[in-house]
Amino acid sequence: MVKILEAITQLLEKKEFEAITWAEIAKTAGVNEGLIYKYFKTSRNLLHVVLHDFMHPFLVEIETDLKGIEGSLNQLRRLIWLHFDLYASNRVLAKILLLEVRNFPGYFDSDIYQGIQGYGRQILEIIDRGIQNGEIHQDIVAKDLRQIILGSIEHLCLPKIIFGRPISPDELTVSCCNILFRQIG
Amino acid sequence: MVKILEAITQLLEKKEFEAITWAEIAKTAGVNEGLIYKYFKTSRNLLHVVLHDFMHPFLVEIETDLKGIEGSLNQLRRLIWLHFDLYASNRVLAKILLLEVRNFPGYFDSDIYQGIQGYGRQILEIIDRGIQNGEIHQDIVAKDLRQIILGSIEHLCLPKIIFGRPISPDELTVSCCNILFRQIG
Amino acid sequence: MVKILEAITQLLEKKEFEAITWAEIAKTAGVNEGLIYKYFKTSRNLLHVVLHDFMHPFLVEIETDLKGIEGSLNQLRRLIWLHFDLYASNRVLAKILLLEVRNFPGYFDSDIYQGIQGYGRQILEIIDRGIQNGEIHQDIVAKDLRQIILGSIEHLCLPKIIFGRPISPDELTVSCCNILFRQIG
Amino acid sequence: MVKILEAITQLLEKKEFEAITWAEIAKTAGVNEGLIYKYFKTSRNLLHVVLHDFMHPFLVEIETDLKGIEGSLNQLRRLIWLHFDLYASNRVLAKILLLEVRNFPGYFDSDIYQGIQGYGRQILEIIDRGIQNGEIHQDIVAKDLRQIILGSIEHLCLPKIIFGRPISPDELTVSCCNILFRQIG
DNA sequence: CATGAATGAGTGTTCATTCAT
């Protein structure tokens, strides 16, 4: 089973998930095609297990990581850094998340998406608290700010992922927060 | 042929590009399977023609539209509105651009992507001009601002596209520029 | 298409429908596997087309054949003969109908079954008329008589079909009607 | 093993024998897949053991049950009732016998079929005695009468089994014998 | 310009069976 998951991870470095066949996985893992079926039943399932394995540690980490940080903007800054760092240190996951996941069939009903929505709600709570305590302007729409944060992170990493350039969490966080949190001019 | 392109457009409203087969296109267009092949040779080609048809008018429009607008930030605001408006009025294109295009094989080498990069360069020039004339802070990284603008637009529309909700260009533009151009708190 | 149907008919003489693979059909018909898919889409469909081709002429014939026969019992006798004759002259169909059809998935929802039910209703009408005009006892349950007629035909042919012995419609009809229509002792 | 046979019985209530897999049996029985294989070697074997377990008590019972009944027609009537009662009280067996058994591979060579043939011979002997002692007309073909009895029973139960309706041995026996043993009109 | 028949090379999935432990 471990062999199979390792094989997929290895293959994901070279090609898209959709382009990976059971035959390839089997060959790479050095096992029989039927065995994959035995463990994962359908390719959808296989996908979800793989994604879960990748994502879960991050989603757990973030929840504890923010404890003890003062101020909403500081928390958001920290969260942005963590997010960049995730992509920097796990480029295969980044590739999947930025390029592929959205047109996996059934993705938006999956529990991985549930997990990510949980992450989204966390961001929203931080923003709401920021608005209540005056750190963030009253006329800012919390949900829109969240989307802008997520979109900014994504599009700042996108070219690096596509063209195989390194991601620097520190620099990107500074640049991103400069734009999002300050007066632009 | 027009019938074929219309058929694809019609099919794209219901399903992803990747899930559309030549047989379906032929049936929907009311022509023979072989005929499509005569016109488009490969499926890659077919895709690119379709995308081009969708995108080109927008890319042309934007170039002329910004003439006569004073100030970089005003130009960016206008451009953001146009972008939202494009997604609002052409949801099929929005769906493709936001959900699918990135994992089309060969997309990042295609001339559609070239066109979009041209659009990206245009944004960059506006930002550069803004920095030069002092409208935008010197310490802002132009390319990062561009990515943040594009990512913000994308992620503000994403939930609306996924869950079939309406997109309001006016409101979204205000909300977006509030966050990006002003001091957050 | 004709080639494919002929191939199936040919194969059905040697083995059950369930045991026939697309590969075999393709090979026997001298065509490609994909072509079968093109015409029939699913194996269920293929089955239904084949069965329809076998059954339809008989179901049509019977409807016209009974016109002009006097008396319910005479009509039933004629119908029984026709039924035996069908099995005698079309042993492949007989094999399918007697041995296989009942555990085809979805058979009892299929339109072949609808057709057969239409045939059953026809028998019922004949019986009902016989009861009304006094040819048949009032205390006989029409539906049960119909089932007994159908079951008798089936089980009189069954051993002949299984062990490849000839079916003699004339003899069987006499023997069958002797038992069903007369006092047994 | 008892657990395994129980598991199969349980599964047979929900689906056809052909559709049941070793994996399912193993899971339902709570044992290992390989273990079933140890016990039954081939699926054919498994099938036959199950069928034997179901059928044997009935075949034994019938042999003793008819002792002490006077007259061939009375014996046949009793036997018909027993047969209906078997199907009424054991619908899983009925389903197998009426719908599935005939296209089990090798069924007509199996010893279950031998047992059923023994049952058939018993019926034949009763009929023969009836003909000899004048209870049954001389011109009736014994084997045909047997087939008609078996076919009648089967087709009177068939709709009830297919559509899940109750089977009433008493009523069916009366209706059946009314038609088979008396003058029809 | 257009068609319909035909193909080839996969794809995910299924499952009885085997075997080392």
Added chain:
DNA sequence: TATGAATGAACACTCATTCAT
């Protein structure tokens, strides 16, 4: 006696592509 991992061989189905007419 029992298990869990592993296999091999098939199966229905898919679809882009080709080509004679």
